[in-house]
Amino acid sequence: MQTVIVVYSRTGNTLKVAQALAGILGAEIAEIRCQRNYDGAVGFLRGAMDSVMRRKPSIDVAQVVAQPHDLMVIAGPVWTGRAAAPLMAFLAGRPKLPGRVALLLTHGGSNPAKALAEVETLVGAPLAARLALKEADIKGDRFSAPLTDFAREAIGEADLPLIG
Numbered sequence: 407m408q409t410v411i412v413v414y415s416r417t418g419n420t421l422k423v424a425q426a427l428a429g430i431l432g433a434e435i436a437e438i439r440c441q442r443n444y445d446g447a448v449g450f451l452r453g454a455m456d457s458v459m460r461r462k463p464s465i466d467v468a469q470v471v472a473q474p475h476d477l478m479v480i481a482g483p484v485w486t487g488r489a490a491a492p493l494m495a496f497l498a499g500r501p502k503l504p505g506r507v508a509l510l511l512t513h514g515g516s517n518p519a520k521a522l523a524e525v526e527t528l529v530g531a532p533l534a535a536r537l538a539l540k541e542a543d544i545k546g547d548r549f550s551a552p553l554t555d556f557a558r559e560a561i562g563e564a565d566l567p568l569i570g
């Protein structure tokens with residue numbers, strides 16, 4: 407199954423999980439790069455404001471996303487209760503999505519239900535799988551079991567042996 411993981415990560419939590427998932431699925435990673443500076447404390451506030459105001463920053467994504475895939479995993483952090491602004495900018499660009507789309511969000515501990523639901527609406531079809539992981543569990547390397555379950559659900563073949 408040809409899989410691409412489209413990921414935005416400001417501080418590395420989501421990227422860490424995306425890299426583990428890429429190992430499980432044998433997937434390519436396409437990072438969303440953002441021209442807007444979200445670094446440091448000022449960047450944090452800018453990110454929070456952009457999320458609240460629903461601003462869509464300019465982004466670049468590797469061309470690999472435009473190639474045909476069977477599964478796309480969209481991954482990024484929660485900002486102010488929503489999927490982070492760069493991820494929302496990616497979806498607002500109406501990317502060509504494959505038949506199977508799965509969503510992976512990371513967060514600091516607040517309920518991610520609204521962010522998951524909002525992305526599913528933008529995708530326009532039921533998600534093949536969804537997972538929200540807490541930052542503390544990522545930093546503590548306590549995400550392997552839920553990530554493996556997510557990977558199996560995403561590919562839709564529970565008995566298929568996974569790589570890694």
Ligand SMILES: Cc1cc2nc3c(=O)[nH]c(=O)nc-3n(C[C@H](O)[C@H](O)[C@H](O)COP(=O)(O)O)c2cc1C
Nearest residue numbers: 415416417418419420453454483486487514515516
């Ligand atoms: C601007 C901003 C807003 C955030 N808002 C929330 C939030 O509403 N709820 C939450 O649980 N975590 C929130 N977080 C924490 C991140 O979701 C969490 O640290 C995430 O794992 C960061 O992923 P990353 O390292 O891939 O960027 C926020 C972080 C930032 C930078």
